[in-house]
Amino acid sequence: MSATRAGLRPVITGIGAVTPSGIGTEEHWRSTLRGELRVGPITSFDASRYATTLAGEVTGFDPADHIGGRIILQTDRWTWLGMAATGFALTDAAYNPAAYDPYATSVVFGAGSGGNDFGQREIQRLWSRGRQAVSVYQSIAWFYAATTGQTSIQHGIKGPSGVVVSDDAGGLDSLAQARRTIRRGTPVVLAGGAEAGLTPYALTCQTTSGRLSTSREPRGGYKPFDRDAGGHVPAEGGATLVVEDPASAAARGAPGVYAEIAGYAATHDAYHHRDPTPDPRWYAEAMRRALADARLTPADVDVIFADGAGSRDLDEVEARAIHAAFGAHAERVPVTAPQGLTGRMSAGGSALAAVNAVLSIRDGVIPAVGNLDDPAPEYRLDLVRVPREAPVRVAMVNARGYGGFNSSLILRAVDPATTDGGIR
Amino acid sequence: MRRTAITGIGVVAPGGTVRKEFWDLLTEGRTATRRLSFFDPTQFRSQIAAECDFDPAAAGLTPQEIARNDRFVQFALAAATEAVADSGLDLGRDGADSADGADGGGPVVAVSMGSAVGATTRLEDEYVVASDSGRDWLVDPVYASSFLYHALVPSCLATEVACRFSAHGPAHVVSTGCTSGIDAVGYGHQLIADGEADIVIAGATDAPLSPISIACFDAIRATSARNDDPEHASRPFDASRDGFVMGEGSAVLILEDLEHARARGAHVYCEITGYAARSNAFHMTGLKADGLDMAEAISDALRQGRTDPTRIGYVNAHGSGTKQNDRHETAAFKKSLGQHAYDVPVSSIKSMVGHSLGAIGAIEIVACALAIENRVVPPTANWSSRDPECDLDYVPNIAREHDVDVALSVGSGFGGFQSAIVLDRGRGDR
Numbered sequence: 001m002s003a004t005r006a007g008l009r010p011v012i013t014g015i016g017a018v019t020p021s022g023i024g025t026e027e028h029w030r031s032t033l034r035g036e037l038r039v040g041p042i043t044s045f046d047a048s049r050y051a052t053t054l055a056g057e058v059t060g061f062d063p064a065d066h067i068g069g070r071i072i073l074q075t076d077r078w079t080w081l082g083m084a085a086t087g088f089a090l091t092d093a094a095y096n097p098a099a100y101d102p103y104a105t106s107v108v109f110g111a112g113s114g115g116n117d118f119g120q121r122e123i124q125r126l127w128s129r130g131r132q133a134v135s136v137y138q139s140i141a142w143f144y145a146a147t148t149g150q151t152s153i154q155h156g157i158k159g160p161s162g163v164v165v166s167d168d169a170g171g172l173d174s175l176a177q178a179r180r181t182i183r184r185g186t187p188v189v190l191a192g193g194a195e196a197g198l199t200p201y202a203l204t205c206q207t208t209s210g211r212l213s214t215s216r217e218p219r220g221g222y223k224p225f226d227r228d229a230g231g232h233v234p235a236e237g238g239a240t241l242v243v244e245d246p247a248s249a250a251a252r253g254a255p256g257v258y259a260e261i262a263g264y265a266a267t268h269d270a271y272h273h274r275d276p277t278p279d280p281r282w283y284a285e286a287m288r289r290a291l292a293d294a295r296l297t298p299a300d301v302d303v304i305f306a307d308g309a310g311s312r313d314l315d316e317v318e319a320r321a322i323h324a325a326f327g328a329h330a331e332r333v334p335v336t337a338p339q340g341l342t343g344r345m346s347a348g349g350s351a352l353a354a355v356n357a358v359l360s361i362r363d364g365v366i367p368a369v370g371n372l373d374d375p376a377p378e379y380r381l382d383l384v385r386v387p388r389e390a391p392v393r394v395a396m397v398n399a400r401g402y403g404g405f406n407s408s409l410i411l412r413a414v415d416p417a418t419t420d421g422g423i424r
Numbered sequence: 425m426r427r428t429a430i431t432g433i434g435v436v437a438p439g440g441t442v443r444k445e446f447w448d449l450l451t452e453g454r455t456a457t458r459r460l461s462f463f464d465p466t467q468f469r470s471q472i473a474a475e476c477d478f479d480p481a482a483a484g485l486t487p488q489e490i491a492r493n494d495r496f497v498q499f500a501l502a503a504a505t506e507a508v509a510d511s512g513l514d515l516g517r518d519g520a521d522s523a524d525g526a527d528g529g530g531p532v533v534a535v536s537m538g539s540a541v542g543a544t545t546r547l548e549d550e551y552v553v554a555s556d557s558g559r560d561w562l563v564d565p566v567y568a569s570s571f572l573y574h575a576l577v578p579s580c581l582a583t584e585v586a587c588r589f590s591a592h593g594p595a596h597v598v599s600t601g602c603t604s605g606i607d608a609v610g611y612g613h614q615l616i617a618d619g620e621a622d623i624v625i626a627g628a629t630d631a632p633l634s635p636i637s638i639a640c641f642d643a644i645r646a647t648s649a650r651n652d653d654p655e656h657a658s659r660p661f662d663a664s665r666d667g668f669v670m671g672e673g674s675a676v677l678i679l680e681d682l683e684h685a686r687a688r689g690a691h692v693y694c695e696i697t698g699y700a701a702r703s704n705a706f707h708m709t710g711l712k713a714d715g716l717d718m719a720e721a722i723s724d725a726l727r728q729g730r731t732d733p734t735r736i737g738y739v740n741a742h743g744s745g746t747k748q749n750d751r752h753e754t755a756a757f758k759k760s761l762g763q764h765a766y767d768v769p770v771s772s773i774k775s776m777v778g779h780s781l782g783a784i785g786a787i788e789i790v791a792c793a794l795a796i797e798n799r800v801v802p803p804t805a806n807w808s809s810r811d812p813e814c815d816l817d818y819v820p821n822i823a824r825e826h827d828v829d830v831a832l833s834v835g836s837g838f839g840g841f842q843s844a845i846v847l848d849r850g851r852g853d854r
Contacts, residue, residue, distance in 0.1 A: 123552075140708040143541055144578065157703060157705055162607055202576065266593075273492060405595060
């Protein structure tokens with residue numbers, strides 16, 4: 001494993017999603033293409049006293065459908081959602097890690113806020129009832145590595161595994177670390193992320209970001225690129241991608257190859273701990289470097305899955321960044337942000353955006369911007385209003401994290417003639 | 425492939441909140457473990473910790489940096505400031521694009537920082553207020569302070585470091601529990617090797633000494649209960665060891681493309697020639713006695729730099745002082761290093777500075793770099809009785825002068841993570 005194979009382009013051979021739009025990839029995708037708004041009043045607790053009362057919840061989810069009862073007791077909802085998404089992705093890729101060399105597979109997930117429900121419950125027990133009341137599982141349930149660790153154990157995975165945290169950009173950054181890991185000789189990496197922050201204390205913490213919508217009407221909650229954009233709503237859910245050395249995918253007879261990771265770059269604004277910079281330069285620079293890494297030009301990009309922060313100032317900066325990076329092509333390339341339908345799920349959201357991009361490449365259809373009623377014309381972007389059928393060969397997926405993280409990923413359809421995998 | 429040099433070091437550790445004090449503590453074999461003083465620990469099974477006597481204002485933090493950040497970020501900002509100054513790099517002045525040239529072509533400066541538990545302490549403190557001592561599940565949002573989102577997601581750590589030093593390259597936090605420090609530095613090494621960055625501000629930090637942290641390790645009896653003798657409670661590899669002693673702290677290293685470091689005439693402590701990780705896929709907290717997966721990580725890290733195990737002059741053990749860990753890694757050293765495992769000095773500085781969870785991996789890399797630099801191996805303090813299953817040379821109690829050309833540091837953590845990193849003085853071509 002000593003040599004690094006620079007330039008190797010890993011491929012995506014499996015995807016799984018558990019989101020407010022659906023438990024399972026196809027259910028999520030159908031709902032997304034239908035434009036179903038899945039933001040609503042929080043039902044998991046009485047949120048009426050909080051500034052934000054709306055969220056995208058995963059409803060009808062029973063962890064027992066996805067993981068064993070003993071593991072359920074030891075883990076937080078965040079881990080359940082991540083492990084369920086991983087189960088879907090492995091099935092999709094027809095890959096069972098336990099059937100291969102245990103060191104041939106890794107898990108690298110993006111994490112957000114960890115095990116909120118479990119953590120709040122145990123801190124409450126400590127302070128109300130004393131230390132004897134604290135669960136023996138607290139030390140392994142709430143910390144940010146819990147989902148990665150449990151996933152490696154469940155599937156017998158012993159390759160180099162990790163956890164990256166970069167707020168909402170974490171899902172894309174996990175795919176970048178997956179690429180580094182594959183280039184160093186591990187054939188298969190599970191990447192992505194999940195989040196479950198809909199508990200009283202985690203919601204309270206989120207409201208201090210200054211970025212949450214205070215709308216009481218679901219339609220008014222999270223409106224990327226809309227004139228009435230007023231913040232976002234939090235959501236739970238996530239997505240997992242099976243990322244693979246193309247030679248490994250061919251050798252094991254993977255059912256298909258969705259796309260390759262053609263390029264990636266990340267920058268940081270390094271501007272202010274909270275306030276977004278009005279300067280789009282570093283965000284644009286991430287897009288430029290990702291294109292250069294993929295050896296592509298703006299004209300090659302068929303769609304941008306945007307960060308779509310859903311506030312006027314951040315949307316405006318994003319529009320200017322796209323113009324800075326794409327020049328004359330900025331007004332021609334379709335831009336979408338279906339997450340307006342669900343809300344934002346931290347690192348899980350950018351992992352899901354990558355899955356949505358993969359599905360666009362697979363089906364030749366670009367989903368619409370979620371919950372967009374009145375596009376801000378001054379952005380001068382081709383915001384997708386209804387699902388648009390078009391061949392998608394190259395998709396750029398962008399994500400920004402609170403504090404100034406900018407990540408850009410390029411996914412590209414794989415020409416069947418150039419691999420043994422073939423496009424689905 | 426590009427090579428990674430270490431050109432700057434900063435430390436905040438128990439018993440020494442700058443690099444020199446830290447090294448003095450280690451080489452004098454003093455321990456910084458004591459009865460917990462941050463809160464009354466009487467109800468807890470383990471009442472011992474390795475605490476930092478840290479003054480953030482004296483470390484140069486601004487009042488607003490102090491106010492908005494949990495202690496774990498404060499440590500990191502102090503350690504990073506010392507490391508950047510040590511490197512001689514002129515970071516932190518934006519505007520002239522000196523830090524990273526999108527336009528100017530300057531070096532790309534990245535941030536790769538580790539933390540196992542992030543802002544746990546602040547989140548707990550604020551929870552206690554908002555829930556009125558855990559009375560109310562529906563916490564009162566009126567009592568939420570302004571910076572709770574900053575605490576909720578630990579990526580604030582990378583943001584704060586990036587902002588302080590105008591680092592516009594890739595930035596992330598690595599959070600793999602107790603191997604976070606090695607992994608964050610290892611990922612930083614990968615960024616340089618792959619050409620994604622020219623300079624990386626890399627390290628780790630944790631400040632977990634809060635009631636919930638003590639309680640959750642109490643619950644699984646992982647920590648030492650030697651409450652009547654805190655100074656001698658952390659006893660790695662000793663037959664009477666009874667668990668780890670929780671600590672806190674941070675270490676930050678400046679990683680730099682070796683060519684870049686040479687071109688500017690920088691002092692190079694050593695190079696990173698290998699980093700590898702494995703998982704045991706066995707148990708979230710349990711370890712198999714055979715040490716197989718840690719041995720795999722060690723062997724891979726050595727292969728990357730084509731390092732013969734016999735060149736290793738110092739092994740910095742994870743050495744947490746739990747029964748199972750010290751057995752596990754002793755077996756791992758034998759499996760990966762062969763006969764040389766019996767010849768090479770192996771020590772655990774956790775005997776002196778405790779186990780600061782995610783931070784300790786970076787602190788231990790610093791100990792290795794300073795061992796190479798100063799040709800001294802730090803000891804394992806509190807060692808007095810041999811465990812038949814731990815039969816290596818653990819450098820008991822007294823530091824040892826020893827020419828170290830290659831140092832190996834390892835970590836093992838909840839979730840089954842096993843990591844190894846190799847530092848090398850260089851190959852005589854500097």
